[in-house]
Amino acid sequence: MNIAAIEVNNLAKQFKNTLAVNNISFKINKGTIIGLLGPNGCGKSTTIGMMLGLIKPTSGTVVINGQNIENNRTSLLEKMNFISPYIELPKKLTVEENLKVYGRLYGVKNLEGKISEIMEKLNLTEFKKRKTGELSSGQKNRVSLAKALVNDPEILLLDEPTASLDPDVGDKIRTFIEDFASKKGATILLASHNMNEVERLCHEVMMMKDGKIIDKGKSSDLINKHGRKNLEEVFLKIVRE
């Protein structure tokens, strides 16, 4: 039986005269990776913000593991995590210090061991005493990912996790996410503009435009349905219609 980790019901957000998210509903089952695609300004970040309790919905609900995020923010956020290229970790702290701070914020047990394990897996051990602000964008990205995994989240929201990375680092990150999801059974929502990444990682894809979810399904089904060669072409067709 499929159990919903995330249930979004009739969710809407109005900012003054702009309807950023327009009455969307979807479910994400436990242990699945779902892609959220759409052009800039279509409402992806606002949707993610509401799922994290960062933005108060105008109407509708976000239910995580059977609990409404509005009333259970603290307890639910202990089991969730988030990364975005638009937010950073404190630059003046070393990699290890940042992970210690966030590990404690999330109440991680055996923190030293957990940090060593994550740093090893993400090839960060040699940078652990380096200030985060001194790292390259690829290295910073891996530190952000390490922060997002420090609490072994059941639910992970990834906003463009491989943006601005070279293909090699991007591929390693994707492999790591795949590995993490399969071993931990985590539920992942991936917002990305990289269609190959979405095709590779996601079990299903949701297409957003003008604050609405206008299509969803498996990548292969969407490609067949729209009569295109790949997901990128499907994306372009939907966006330009």
Place this chain on the structure above:
Amino acid sequence: MKFHRIYALSLRHLYVIRSSLPRILDLIYWPTIQIVLWGFISKFFATHSDFYNHTVGVILSAAILYDFLFRSSISFNMLFLEEIWSRNFTNLFVSPLKISEIITALTATALLRTLIGIIPAILLAAPFFGVSIFNLGPSLILLFLSLYLFGITLGLLVTSGLLRYGPAFENVAWSSLFLLAPLGCVYYPLSILPDWLQILAKGLPLVYIFEEVRSILLNNVVNYSNILSALILNLIYFTSAVGVFYLAFSGARKRGTLINVGE
């Protein structure tokens, strides 16, 4: 509230302070300069003023206490601004941190930051100017508590403004205390102010605190009603400021400004 989360946020700021000698020197530098400057002004007044005759310590003690207040407020603001400058703001708000834990952590860390700056200045005042803040006796603890509460109250109001208006509100963070200083009667008695301003000034705990400092140092009289008035006003303002901070957070969630806050 969970201690591990409060400790984690404090630790984040302690790492920053610990990692940079220039940052520690900067914390010490301004209070020390203030004390040296007011030390000489104080000496001058003590020899040329009837009111302050033979009481070298009054102005300097007031300067030290006012600087303690100033540093408390600025420290609170700085810790919050640090999150905005480093674009770490969203990371904190997607963690399980509660608002009460943020306030507690910043309040505790601001105290440490303030003490790093003010203790060397206090120690300097004794050998250089023969003034010890400890001449205020046991009341000093209550006066410090009152000043600290007021400093944190101002910090909470300014950070609420930062949540409401974003980084553009930063300038207010620096100027907030200068606005209240003339009304606070830090260096002169309340009676100096025009009658209508005295009414306004009596709404500030600062007036009672610094009237009390003068009462102890000039007349050797401890007036507990001043201390009590200051503490009661501070508790009212502090509780209101916590409420304002919660409202500002709630407003920021409605406007969607908690996501991607940064310079």
